[in-house]
Amino acid sequence: MTISALQQARAQYQPKLPKSLKGAVKIVDGAATESVADQAEIKELFPNTYGMPLLTFEATDAAANVGPVNVGVILSGGQAPGGHNVISGIFDGIKKLNADSKLYGFLGGPGGLVDHKYMEITAEYLEGYRNTGGFDIIGSGRTKLEEEAQFDKGLEILKELNIKALVIIGGDDSNTNACVLAEYYAAKNAGVQVVGCPKTIDGDLKNEMIETSFGFDTAVKVYSELIGNIQRDANSAKKYWHFIKLMGRSASHIGLEAALQTQPNITLVSEEVAAKKQTLGEIVDYMANIIAKRAANGNNFGVALIPEGLVEFVPEMKALIAELNDLLAEGSESEAKFKSYTDKAEGRAFVSSILSAESAKVYNSLPSLIADQLTLDRDPHGNVQVSLIETEKLLGEMVKTRLAELKAEGKYVGKFGTQFHFFGYEGRCAAPSNFDADYCYSLGYTASVLIGSGKTGYMSSVRNTTAPADEWIAGGVPVTMMMNMEKRHGHMKPVIQKALVELDGAPFKYLAENREKWAIETSYLYPGPIQYWGPSEVCDRTTVTLQLEQKK
Template sequence: MIKSPLQIARESYNPKLPEALKGTVKIVEGNKTESVADQGDISKLFPNTYGMPILSFEAGESAATDKAISVGVILSGGQAPGGHNVISGIYDGLKKLNPANKVYGFLGGPGGLVNNEYSELTDDVIDHYRNTGGFDIIGSGRTKLEEEAQFDKGLENCKALGINALVIIGGDDSNTNACVLAEYFLQKKSGVQVIGVPKTIDGDLKNEMIETSFGFDTACKVYSELIGNIQRDANSAKKYWHFIKLMGRSASHIALECALQTQPNVTIISEEVEANNMTLGEVIDHISEVVVNRAANGENFGTVLIPEGLVEFMPAMKKLISELNDILAHNEVAVSTMETNKERREFVVKKLSADMAEVFRSLPNSFANQLMLDRDPHGNVQVSMIETEKLLIDMVKAKLKKMKKAGEYKGKFSAQGHFFGYEGRCAAPSNFDADYCYSLGYTASVLIAAGKSGYMASVRNLTAPASEWIAGGVPITMMMNMERRHGAMKPVIQKALVRLDGAPFNALKRQRDEWAANTMYVYPGPIQYFGPSEVCDMPTKTLLEESK
């Protein structure tokens, strides 16, 4: 395999660790915990893992662990920068405890556990992937573990390999699976532990104990570089409006972070749209107003940042999508056999409530068709396939045409649509993510050595130097609530939305009117791996604002 000069240089990078993980580790138990909501339901569903204490690590004497253990690792869901360093941290942590410890990677995600597809990870393999992006060391997948037959088959495969613990590296749904699996294995007295690691570039897996999910830092830096490049082009050519859709199905953390890094003219925050009960028409009015005002100053160009999941946050659209999810979940076979989109639309309209049928009929056919696309494995509409940026461009163009006829607009409007998604998911991790992910993996190895199960690795105090980070474990049940999935109520980790009373959003709110009227673009440039710490090791603007 031919490596780039950067890849070769990054191989020698040694990720920084919290001080407590550099020697022997003492585990300190904190208070007992409860779930964020629905405590009665969650406690009944998870009797073996509910109410466990928060754990923190300190330098000190640890219990001796002479017995060699084997650990299975699973990468679950979409890719996020730093996954390879999580596995490196797990590997190094376990080997430090006992060189005879083994690590197996299940191939292609959770499906590899069920299908017994695996590979033993050795020094040669791990060293090849340190500080690299992607999940290609073992691959990932979106198989959902939800049936006892899957649990039993996975347990059988673990026993055959002598595996004592599983580490599931994933987002909220994947870590929900980890919690369910941990509970089942404890119920069966199987002797197999399950530990989760918080991954998602969307940034919606966070709480007081999980300050950020890994990959968010790198992805936002990649997107911000691209946005900055586009803004420099816009400011040079002075003739295009760029509508940029960014990943973030269930929350607008990426759009918010990228806005704070690049200072665009318009940033739509889905949570604000929902809180203000805004319609699609009102969003169009807002964007159009900014376009008109800038044109009056002779600036017929600009940038608009759009969260991927915007349509799901508009109250009417959210209700429509919820009904569609239920209808399509219960009529999957019937809908899949229909030959045309027209047939599907007519079938769906008959099953929608009266008010939602009216909303559905009012949509352009192309947009309505996109709302009926196949659902993801968790039953959700695949919003990344909905071309929201093109819909907004077309509607703004139509609005401006009317305003021009009425003499309310005299500028020129030419727009380009972009969607930044895959560009950021497998980037080489920033120093922050390289360090954070390695620390998370190392933390997972300590939790395993301590015999813990049903915990998620936690590393906090992330705006401080890495040596001052606080490592530990948080019970996954602490993050859970009950939500409707596939037409039924199920326990899931509660998604963290952008808080409209939070410091990051307020930082945007204070400045966005000025950014809308004036061209105040910031050009972050590419991720820097070598140089001053204030350039190379900076955390996200979100973390910095939240730490004030």
């Protein structure tokens, strides 16, 4: 197999570890924990894994004598840079516990466990994947482990392979499912531990014990390079406004961090829109006024960052989407009537006629392309697929209309040309940055220590991540500690609480303090590509978000 020069060089990189993981490890129990909310309900649902202590690892001279342990690993959900290094850390960790330990990968995500599709990950096979992006080592999938029949089917193959522990690498939903699985196996005394690792480029799996989810650092650096390149182009051509949509349906961490790295003219933050109850018209006015001010200074160009899930946070759009979900529900009379129209304009007129007056007004104000996306593209549950709505084009068209009104009023003197972009898949499988390579390897190694100590229902935790890797603090956090009860598909369920952008947090405050200057002036930063060799302050730097949160 031919590999690139970069792959050859990265294969030689040895990820850095916290000093507590370099030799024998002692586990120190911390305070007992409780869930972030709904303590009574969570405790009742997880009697075997609730209230466990926080764990911290310390170096020791007394090496533990551990027998061979077979471990299974699952990659769950969307890809994130560094997943291969998590698996590398698990492999090296369990081999250090005992050279006869084995690692099995379940193929294609959680479905591989249920369908008994697996492979043994050997040292030779693993070598080609160290420090690489992607999840192609064993593949990933979005099957949810929620039903006892799945748990029992999985247990069959775990027993057959003599697997004593299962590591699930995923986001908040995947780790919630991991915790349910840990509780089920503990209640059955099945002899199988379950440990989670925090993954998502969206950055919304975080708390005081999980400072960042892996992959976020690399993905945002990739997006920031692209944004910087576009800013340089905008400042060179001086004739386009670039509207850039960025991944992040539930939270705006990616957009915020990219803004801190590149200093664009406009950064929309969904959480702020929700908190201020900003209407679509107010958002459009905000953008149009900045464009007009820049035009008055002779600058008919700029860059705007837009979070993927913005429309769900706009009050009137949220209400419209909820109405459409009900009115066009699968099997409903109105859905059948809507589908009978072959002419799109007639279909839109019908939808408008069955909406409430307020929602109809919003619906009719939308460009026809967006209105069609709201009605035609639906998920298996009958809900609007918000990620498919081209929010950047919606705002571009509405801003264009508003600028024409401002020009007629004599309040806009410029020319408005647009270019649209959506950055998503470009960052999910990038070769991990040094930070993610080190962080992921440490998370995997931490999982092996938790396994060797007989722990279940824990998530790997590596903290103090703005310090050099040698000073990172490894340990474990009970997954139940992160949970609350939320309504999902009409039922209250225990789930890991998503971490949204905190408007009183240091990263957002920094944006708020500087965005007026960045809006009018051309204050662009050009971070360039990810660097793997060179000064530590360039190659090993963490996100601006972490630096501001930890004030380092």
